Amino acid sequence: MDETDSGLDIDALRIVANGVNKLKNKDNAVILITHYQRLLEYIVPDFVHVLHNGKIVKSGGKELAHELEEKGYDWIKQETVI
Amino acid sequence: MLKINDLHASVNDKEILKGINLEVNAGEVHAIMGPNGSGKSTLAAVIAGKEEFEVTQGNVVLNGEDLEDCAPEERAHKGVFMSFQYPIEIPGVSVTNFMKTAINESRKARGEEDMPAKEMLKLIRDKAEMLEIDRKFLSRSLNEGFSGGEKKRNEIFQMAMLEPKLAIWTKPIPGWILMRFA
Numbered sequence: 178m179d180e181t182d183s184g185l186d187i188d189a190l191r192i193v194a195n196g197v198n199k200l201k202n203k204d205n206a207v208i209l210i211t212h213y214q215r216l217l218e219y220i221v222p223d224f225v226h227v228l229h230n231g232k233i234v235k236s237g238g239k240e241l242a243h244e245l246e247e248k249g250y251d252w253i254k255q256e257t258v259i
Numbered sequence: 260m261l262k263i264n265d266l267h268a269s270v271n272d273k274e275i276l277k278g279i280n281l282e283v284n285a286g287e288v289h290a291i292m293g294p295n296g297s298g299k300s301t302l303a304a305v306i307a308g309k310e311e312f313e314v315t316q317g318n319v320v321l322n323g324e325d326l327e328d329c330a331p332e333e334r335a336h337k338g339v340f341m342s343f344q345y346p347i348e349i350p351g352v353s354v355t356n357f358m359k360t361a362i363n364e365s366r367k368a369r370g371e372e373d374m375p376a377k378e379m380l381k382l383i384r385d386k387a388e389m390l391e392i393d394r395k396f397l398s399r400s401l402n403e404g405f406s407g408g409e410k411k412r413n414e415i416f417q418m419a420m421l422e423p424k425l426a427i428w429t430k431p432i433p434g435w436i437l438m439r440f441a
Contacts, residue, residue: 188408193342193428196390196415203286205422206260210291210303210429220288228293228302231277242290250294 194220227253260285261306261425265317268305275301278317283425303429307341308334321425336368340423342414349401354413355383357401358420365421386419 197220201207209220225241226233227250235241235253245253261283268276275298283289293299305312306319308331319326326334335341349357362382363373374382387397392412402410418426 188406189411192408192411192415196412196418197426197428199389200415200418200426201288204424206283206285206425207288208261208283208291208303208306208425208427209288210299210427222288222290224287224289226281226289226291228279228291228297228299231275231279231298231301233279233281233291242292245292254294 229253260287260322262320263306263317264320266302266305266314266319267316268301268312268314270301270312274315275312276305285424300429303341303427306427307331307339332364333368335421335423336365338424340418340421340426342426342428347401348403350403352401353398354401354416355397358383358417361417362420382420386416390415390419392416 197207207220209222222239222242225237225239225245227235227241227245229250234256237244261281263279263281266276266279267274277298279298279302281289291299291302301312305314306326308326308329310331314327321334321337321339324337326337329337331341359374359379362379366372366374383397386392387394390412396409396412399405402413405413
């Protein structure tokens with residue numbers, strides 16, 4: 178992990194989370210593109226996709242993000258090789 | 260809403276995206292995660308229509324329309340919102356004035372008249388209230404001296420005003436994905 182990312186701006190995160198949660202509705206869609214599976218606040222995705230080497234190698238529900246938080250990405254990279 | 264079909268894209272002849280398939284429907288929130296260098300930023304940039312990326316195969320379809328020949332601003336007019344699209348500081352242009360211009364540009368692109376001033380003011384007031392944005396913020400110069408939080412507040416305000424069909428939130432807040440599983 179890149180340590181430069183540890184000083185992340187919680188205030189900014191909360192503003193985005195609250196805003197997106199207020200603005201999302203049945204007629205629009207939101208894509209969150211993220212670096213880490215650090216799970217900080219409250220936008221709960223319906224679907225999680227893992228990108229590796231230019232392809233989506235795994236898709237799932239919100240529990241997939243949870244799994245990534247626990248296990249990192251290596252298991253996915255290995256599955257892809259096999 | 261959004262359909263990405265076998266999308267391949269390159270930068271400087273180096274292939275970064277190698278066949279992305281993704282379907283996003285109205286009402287859904289999708290998170291795209293992945294290790295560094297997996298292609299996340301490229302995917303965001305290609306959906307937004309950034310020109311330094313070349314689509315070599317496949318396509319991006321928004322509401323049935325292939326976006327291939329659409330410039331980033333046309334995509335915005337069609338309802339694609341991308342965070343950090345307007346990070347520039349514009350001294351002398353207030354948040355409010357910027358929003359008025361952005362809204363009327365979109366209306367013009369759809370062949371509609373400018374929004375009447377009264378309606379615009381009401382919209383600005385309603386959305387600001389909903390997002391708890393105070394009036395002082397609205398009269399400040401765009402992005403000038405904004406903190407990280409204020410920049411995001413401004414982006415959320417843009418999203419509220421423009422009511423995009425598809426909003427893409429990406430860096431530069433690293434690791435910002437916000438999920439909590441109760």
